[in-house]
Amino acid sequence: MTISLDRPYLQPYALQEQENTEDQELSIAPEDYSLLTDLYQLTMASCYTGEGLEQQTASFELFARRLPEGFGYLIAMGLAQALDYLEKFRFSPKQIAALQATGIFDNAPGRFWSLLETARFTGDVWAVPEGTAVFANEPMLRVEAPLWQAQLVETYLLNTINYQTLIATKAARMRDVAGPQATLLEFGTRRAFSPQGSLWAARAALAAGLDATSNVLAALKLGRKPTGTMAHALVMALAAKEGSEGEAFTAFHRYFPGAPLLIDTYDTVAAAQMLADKVQAGSLELAGVRLDSGDLVELSQKVRSLLPGVPIFASGDLDEWEIARLKASGACIDGYGLGTRLVTGKPVNGVYKLVDIDGIPVMKEASGKITYPGRKQIFRSFEGSLLKKDRLGLVTECPIGEQPLLQVAFKQGERLWKETIAEISDRVAVNVASLPAETRQLDSPTPPLVEISDPLLDLIKQTQKR
Known part of the structure; x- marks a missing residue:
């Protein structure tokens, strides 16, 4: 794509390759966070706006469909940086001008630019505390926010949580x-x-x-x-x-x-x-x-x-x-x-999937990539000090002598959590010690049982029928 050079507002987010205007440093500052995303997050948000859906309340959950080979568990990590990102989510006039200059958004509705000008994350975040052991298909984090906001934050959240979860698990x-x-x-x-x-x-x-x-x-x-x-x-x-x-x-x-x-x-x-x-x-x-x-x-x-x-x-x-x-x-x-x-190592392939839009549960049914609909909670039960099993259910369900793992970390745009490294480290030690020996072993580990609750199974059937 060739960009006209008579647009000084492109700096410092320049696309042109002439006059040595490339940013060779490529460092990241908090004010850059909003553009550290995949293009399709922005194009989808623009489309939502054009269709009048941008303010619909959406729920997205971040989870790993399967554990990396040879792992019996994951240690959730990266939430602190995710919350920091959401606190600082903004678009500056220069960033907006640079997006407009690409020409990609020439047909975007005017309302889209108005949203970016006043962009703030105003939603809720539910998450398992950092240092918690989790298993396949268990949400480490759920974002509940206006659709355009919940969509735009996907890339950064996956980046920090996937990588830090990998390192924390190996450590x-x-x-x-x-x-x-x-x-x-x-x-x-x-x-x-x-x-x-x-x-x-x-x-x-x-x-x-x-x-x-x-x-x-x-x-x-x-x-x-x-x-x-x-x-x-x-x-x-x-x-x-x-x-x-x-x-x-x-x-x-x-x-x-x-x-x-x-x-x-x-x-x-x-x-x-x-x-x-x-x-x-x-x-x-x-x-x-x-x-x-x-x-x-x-x-x-x-x-x-x-x-x-x-x-x-x-x-x-x-x-x-x-x-x-x-x-x-x-x-x-x-x-x-x-x-x-x-x-380094085999990645944690965490995904971020829409599970509810305006109160309507949704699910993905593609082969090998099925997701569970609805807003969910993890209910953990113990036998003595050892983890007995997890039950993946809906947020409307009540614990049955179990510990609900997902807690509210961000409420109506306000951050609620800040923890020290020492507090998280203590939680890791307790969580690993609670795992069965077959889950902790290095060779062919076996994750604990994760049951799907009856209400969630019913919702899956209803959503598939619909």
């Missing part, structure tokens, strides 16, 4: 396998899918039970102290200039005595022996050592024999399966640095 599984005493550090910034994604990954990992992150910005924004060690480059550079690996260790330890030393640049066992000699001579107090390569079982055992009482950290493409293998093989490891396999 919870790693904590579950490693045990409560192990130190777990998030090292994934360089492998996360974007700078923004690295912040969300660090947050989700901390909320799901990890101890610290190496991401300095994320840590400081969350009121935490960033944690890290050193890279092989420092050892190689200082060894080359100052004469030996030992001199490199001494120099780094001089400035950062509380940081573990990375000892596998050359010969891990020789480095451990050298450090052991310094410790025994009283010239060095070690906060820890890190192993990043080689046979971690054998090396950690040898290092432990040389440096008893010194914490040993391991890193290098670790995940919950590798942690389980290391523990079962007798590795002497006190903590793990978790990066690539924490912040």
